[in-house]
Amino acid sequence: MNRPSTIRHIVIGSRREKSKGRWREAVRAGFTAFALLGCFASAARADDADFVKSKKCMVCHAIDEKRVGPPFKAIAARYANEPGAEARLTNKIRVGGSGAWGILPMPASDSVSDADAKRLAHWVLMQK
Ligand code: HEC
Numbered sequence: 001m002n003r004p005s006t007i008r009h010i011v012i013g014s015r016r017e018k019s020k021g022r023w024r025e026a027v028r029a030g031f032t033a034f035a036l037l038g039c040f041a042s043a044a045r046a047d048d049a050d051f052v053k054s055k056k057c058m059v060c061h062a063i064d065e066k067r068v069g070p071p072f073k074a075i076a077a078r079y080a081n082e083p084g085a086e087a088r089l090t091n092k093i094r095v096g097g098s099g100a101w102g103i104l105p106m107p108a109s110d111s112v113s114d115a116d117a118k119r120l121a122h123w124v125l126m127q128k
Contacts, residue, residue, distance in 0.1 A: 048123045055112055055120065063127055070101045072127040079125060089121035090114070 052058065060068035079085035094117045098105035112120065 048119070051116075052120060052123060055109065055116065057120065060106070068104060069106060072124050076125050076127040080128065086118070086121050086125060089124060090117045093117040093120050 062071055064071050064073045066074075075089070079089065082088075092100070092106065093109060093112060094114065096106045096108035109117075
């Protein structure tokens with residue numbers, strides 16, 4: 001009487017083992033993918049931070065404190081929900097100007113191409 005149920009137990013148990021193994025594999029694959037993505041993402045971030053430094057933006061800006069210009073985090077927060085913000089900031093980085101944050105103007109940047117300005121604007125908007 002006891003036997004069939006023991007067998008069922010074993011069968012179910014081994015099925016469970018198998019599905020646990022598959023689950024573990026999936027988790028491991030997920031972690032690996034995640035870790036790889038993390039590496040790429042942080043590498044891209046480091047590159048962009050160097051790029052921003054190379055354009056002398058950090059002379060007047062910091063990520064999260066006010067210098068001559070507003071902190072990049074504050075800029076990102078302010079334009080977070082504004083459509084067209086990237087284009088607006090791209091233009092501002094190119095031609096400079098004042099009035100959005102105070103009376104101090106941001107100078108036009110000759111060493112920044114249109115493509116650079118777009119990349120910088122995109123980077124600034126990511127600093128949340
Ligand atoms: C000489 C100082 C100075 C430098 C160098 C500088 N900024 Fe600024 N930046 C400012 C000031 C001042 C403001 C605020 C302007 C305003 O109130 O409209 C500003 C504002 C900004 C804004 C917000 C613009 C807006 O309309 O809200 C962005 C984005 C920005 N700067 C990005 C950059 C980037 C990218 C660089 C490097 C290419 C850079 N800044 C270099 C002084 C500077």
